[in-house]
Amino acid sequence: MRHNTRIVIALCIFCLLFLSIIVYLTHFTLFRAEDVKKSSFNKRLWADENATLRGKIYDVNGVLLAESTREDNGYQTRRYYYGSLYAHVIGYNSTIYGKSQIESTFNDLLLGKDILQSTFNINSVAEKGHDLTLTLDNSVQQAAAKAMGTKHGAVVALDPKTGDVIACYSYPTFDPNDEVLTNTWTTLVNDEDSPILSRATNGLYAPGSTFKTITAAAVLKEDLERMTFNDTGSVVIDGRRFKNYQNKAMGNLDLTKSYALSSNVAFCQWGLQVGADALRQMAYNFGFEKNLESDINITTSRFPQKDMSKTDLASAAIGQWQVLSTPIEMAMVAASVVNRGQMVTPTFVKRATNAAGNIVYDAKKKSTMTATDYTKSLTIEKMMTETVKTGTATACAIDGAIVGGKTGTAENEKQGKEHAWFIGFAMDENRDSDKSIAVAVIVEYSGGTGGTLAIPVARSVMKTYLGK
Amino acid sequence: MTKHPIILFIITNILAFGLIFFYLQPHDTYILIAGAVVLSMSLITYFCISHFRWGDRYLFIIASMLVVLGVAMLCRINYTIGVKQIVWYAIGIILFTISYMLYAHFHFWRNLQWTYFGASVILFILTLILGQRRGGATNWIIFGPISVQPSEIIKVLFAMFISCGFARQTEKRYHEIKEKYIINACVAIFCGFLILQREWGSTVVFYITYLIMLFIYSDGWGLISLNAAALCAMSALAVKFVAHIQTRVGNWLNPFADPSNLGYQTTQSLFAIATGGFFGTGLGLGHPVFIPEVHSDFIFSAICEEMGVLGGFAIILLFMVLVYRGYKICIIAQGYDKCVATCITTIFGIQTFIIIGGVVNFIPLTGITLPFISYGGSSLTTTFISLGLLQAISRNAQLKYYSPSSQATDDNASEVTP
Numbered sequence: 001m002r003h004n005t006r007i008v009i010a011l012c013i014f015c016l017l018f019l020s021i022i023v024y025l026t027h028f029t030l031f032r033a034e035d036v037k038k039s040s041f042n043k044r045l046w047a048d049e050n051a052t053l054r055g056k057i058y059d060v061n062g063v064l065l066a067e068s069t070r071e072d073n074g075y076q077t078r079r080y081y082y083g084s085l086y087a088h089v090i091g092y093n094s095t096i097y098g099k100s101q102i103e104s105t106f107n108d109l110l111l112g113k114d115i116l117q118s119t120f121n122i123n124s125v126a127e128k129g130h131d132l133t134l135t136l137d138n139s140v141q142q143a144a145a146k147a148m149g150t151k152h153g154a155v156v157a158l159d160p161k162t163g164d165v166i167a168c169y170s171y172p173t174f175d176p177n178d179e180v181l182t183n184t185w186t187t188l189v190n191d192e193d194s195p196i197l198s199r200a201t202n203g204l205y206a207p208g209s210t211f212k213t214i215t216a217a218a219v220l221k222e223d224l225e226r227m228t229f230n231d232t233g234s235v236v237i238d239g240r241r242f243k244n245y246q247n248k249a250m251g252n253l254d255l256t257k258s259y260a261l262s263s264n265v266a267f268c269q270w271g272l273q274v275g276a277d278a279l280r281q282m283a284y285n286f287g288f289e290k291n292l293e294s295d296i297n298i299t300t301s302r303f304p305q306k307d308m309s310k311t312d313l314a315s316a317a318i319g320q321w322q323v324l325s326t327p328i329e330m331a332m333v334a335a336s337v338v339n340r341g342q343m344v345t346p347t348f349v350k351r352a353t354n355a356a357g358n359i360v361y362d363a364k365k366k367s368t369m370t371a372t373d374y375t376k377s378l379t380i381e382k383m384m385t386e387t388v389k390t391g392t393a394t395a396c397a398i399d400g401a402i403v404g405g406k407t408g409t410a411e412n413e414k415q416g417k418e419h420a421w422f423i424g425f426a427m428d429e430n431r432d433s434d435k436s437i438a439v440a441v442i443v444e445y446s447g448g449t450g451g452t453l454a455i456p457v458a459r460s461v462m463k464t465y466l467g468k
Numbered sequence: 469m470t471k472h473p474i475i476l477f478i479i480t481n482i483l484a485f486g487l488i489f490f491y492l493q494p495h496d497t498y499i500l501i502a503g504a505v506v507l508s509m510s511l512i513t514y515f516c517i518s519h520f521r522w523g524d525r526y527l528f529i530i531a532s533m534l535v536v537l538g539v540a541m542l543c544r545i546n547y548t549i550g551v552k553q554i555v556w557y558a559i560g561i562i563l564f565t566i567s568y569m570l571y572a573h574f575h576f577w578r579n580l581q582w583t584y585f586g587a588s589v590i591l592f593i594l595t596l597i598l599g600q601r602r603g604g605a606t607n608w609i610i611f612g613p614i615s616v617q618p619s620e621i622i623k624v625l626f627a628m629f630i631s632c633g634f635a636r637q638t639e640k641r642y643h644e645i646k647e648k649y650i651i652n653a654c655v656a657i658f659c660g661f662l663i664l665q666r667e668w669g670s671t672v673v674f675y676i677t678y679l680i681m682l683f684i685y686s687d688g689w690g691l692i693s694l695n696a697a698a699l700c701a702m703s704a705l706a707v708k709f710v711a712h713i714q715t716r717v718g719n720w721l722n723p724f725a726d727p728s729n730l731g732y733q734t735t736q737s738l739f740a741i742a743t744g745g746f747f748g749t750g751l752g753l754g755h756p757v758f759i760p761e762v763h764s765d766f767i768f769s770a771i772c773e774e775m776g777v778l779g780g781f782a783i784i785l786l787f788m789v790l791v792y793r794g795y796k797i798c799i800i801a802q803g804y805d806k807c808v809a810t811c812i813t814t815i816f817g818i819q820t821f822i823i824i825g826g827v828v829n830f831i832p833l834t835g836i837t838l839p840f841i842s843y844g845g846s847s848l849t850t851t852f853i854s855l856g857l858l859q860a861i862s863r864n865a866q867l868k869y870y871s872p873s874s875q876a877t878d879d880n881a882s883e884v885t886p
Contacts, residue, residue: 006683007798014821021830025781033745041728043739047758
C-alpha cells in the first residue's frame, strides 16, 4: 500500500536525522570539545578553580612571591608581591586573558590535583592548592633587574651542576596583577617593544662572538688547536671582507689568544678549517635545534640545516649568518663548560608541597646531554678565564672568585645598533665551596660592545649570588 | 515476549530516585515516597496496558523512561522544579488514561473537524489578548498561580484537525476538490498566529508536520511542491528581513563570534556538552545551571554534561524507538486513526530533532520543549494526552487486525505484539 511505503520512508528519514545528530555529537566530542571547553567564556573553568584556594609561590629561600586571597564576595585575587619582577617566569593568572608560564604549566599542582587526578581527569576539588617553590633566588633576581634598569634585554643565571635557574629576567616587562593587567592589556599587546615576550626564554638573537665558545669546542674536537693565524685586522674570504672590532690587528694568534681577544679574523678561518658539518654537529651538541622540555616554554635555538657557502661558514663561526640563540641557551653553553661538558636542562620549579607540608612534586630528575668531553671542557674553561684575566672581559673580574666569560657584539637588522652579549661563569676561589653560577646577558640594540654594557649586569648578578 | 523493558524501567526509577535522595542534603524521604508513588502509578498503567490489551506495550514505558530521566536531571538542577515535574508526571499519567479511554470508546472524533479549528482559533486569540511574554515569545496565559501554554494544547487540536481532511482524502471521500486547499489555508492560519506570537519553533514543527502528512497522504505532487516552495521562500525572506532569525542563523554558523551576548545560549550549551565528554561529569558534579533555560529548552545539554554524550545518545535512541513504535502503529491503523497517529508521531519526531539539533548547534536554534523531558506542565500533560491517543489507536488497530474480517496475513500479525 502506497501510504505505508511513504510511512516507512518518513521513518527512515527520522532515523537518519537522529543518527546524524549522534554522528555530529561524536565528532564534536572527539575533535572539537577540547578547544571549546578551554574558551575563557566557559565559566566552568573558573567555577571549579575558585573552589580551591590557589597555591602560593615561593623563591628558593622561602620568600613569598605570589599568593591568592579570598575576597568577601567569595572570589579569589591573585597577588604578585614583586609586580613585574617575575612576570616572565611565574606569568599571570587572569579570568579574562587566561594563564601563562608557570601559572599555566603548573596549574594542576596549584589547584591541588595530584598526578592520578589530572591523568584520569577526576573532578574532585581540594580546599587548598599545592605551594610551589621556585629555583630562583629573589635577591639575585632583584640584582639582575636593578642592573638591567631600563635597558632592553634579558639576564639568565643558572646553577651549572643542577640546571636550577637562579635568575631569569627580561625587560621591558609588565605587572601581572589582575587589575593592572586588565587596565594595560591593550597597550601591552600593541606595544612594539613586546613587553609580554619573555626575551630570556623566547627571544632569538644572533649570538655573535659568544658563539666562538662552540666554534672553539669544534676546533678542539677536530684536533686543530695547534694551528695559528696571523691576524692583520681583516681577512677576505670568497670576496667578502671579515673585520675585527675596530679593524684591530692582533698579530700571531693561537686558539686561546684569539678567543680571549675575540679575533674574528682567526675564528672565520677556524670555521673554514673545521668545516660546516663539524661546526653544525657541535652546535647540536650544545643544544641548538633541540627542543628543550623545561618548566616553561623555551624557544628552540637555530642553526639551520642547509647548504653553506664559505662566507656563510665563516660568518656562522663567529655567531652570525642565520645562527640564532635564546639567552637561556647561551647561559646553558657557559654552564656546560664549568659542568665538565655536561649540559643540564634548566629547571624553574624545585618542588611542590601540599597543605600538610609533604612534598608532592620534586624536580630531581634532570635530563643531561653531553656537549663536550671532560678535558676539552677544562681547556675551554681556561680560555674563558683567560678572557677575563687578559682579554676582552677584564671588567668582569671579581675579588676572591674565579671568573670566566666571553663577550659578544652581534650585528642585526639595525645598522650600528648591535646587541651586546656576555656569557660567563663565576665560582668561589676555594673550589670546595661548590657554589658556582653561569650567566648570560644580552642588551638589545645597544650599539655598544658586550664589554661595556653586558658585563656590569653579569658581574652584579655573580657578586650577589657568591656574596662577594 | 520478554518482560525485560519493564524491569529496565523499574531499575531506572530506583536508580534515579535513589540518586536524587543521596544527592540532596539533608536527605529528604519525601522524594523516595514520591518516587514510589510515581513508580506504582506507572506500573499500574503498564499492567492495564498489558493485561487488558490496551495496544502497544512499549509506548508508555519509553515515554516514562524519558520522563524519569528528565525528573532526575530537574531535581538536581532545582529541587522545587523537579518535585513539580513529578506532580505533572502523575497528572500526565491520569490524562493519558483518560484520553486513551475517551478515544478508544467513542467514535465521533473524526466528525469534529471544525470544532478543533474553532477551539484553536479561540485559544490563539486568547493568547494574543491575555498572553504574557516569556523569553521572546508571547505564548503564556496566566490565571493566578497557574500558567498555561495554549500552543501546546493547540498542537493536539492541530493533529486532530488536519487528520480529518487527510482521512477523507485517503478514503476518496472529498466532497469537492477544493477541500484540500481549504485545509491548506487553515494550516497557513495556524502558522500565521504562531508567527504573530513569535513562536518560531512551533511554527516550524506545525508546518513540517503538515508537509510530511502531505508527502504520505496526498495524491499528487502539486500541493506538496507548492508548500515546499513556499517554505523555502519564507525561510529565505525570514533570514533576510527578520532580525531575530538572522541572529539565530548567525549564531548557528559561528556561535563564538559573540559568546557573551548574542551567542550566549549556544556557547554555554556547547561548553556544557564539551565539559561532559562521552562519560559525563556525573550527576551533581557539573555546572548545568550556567546554561540559560536549562530546565526547559536546554535540558539536553545538561544531560550531556552530567550523564555524558553517551547519556545523550541514549535519549536520542529512546526517541528513535518511540518514533519507530509510532510509525509501526500508523502502518496497521486505518482511516482517521492512521492519520492522527502519523501526525502525533511526526510531531514527536520533529520537535525532538529541532530542539536537540538546536542545542548542540547542528541546526539553527529555535526554542521549543523537548517532549517528555523538559520541565513544563502544559508541555508534559499535552504530550501525555497525545500519547494516550496513540495508545488508543494502537488498540483499535490491533483489534481490527486480529478480527477475522481483516485481510492481514498471519506472519504480519506476529509483528504486531513483540
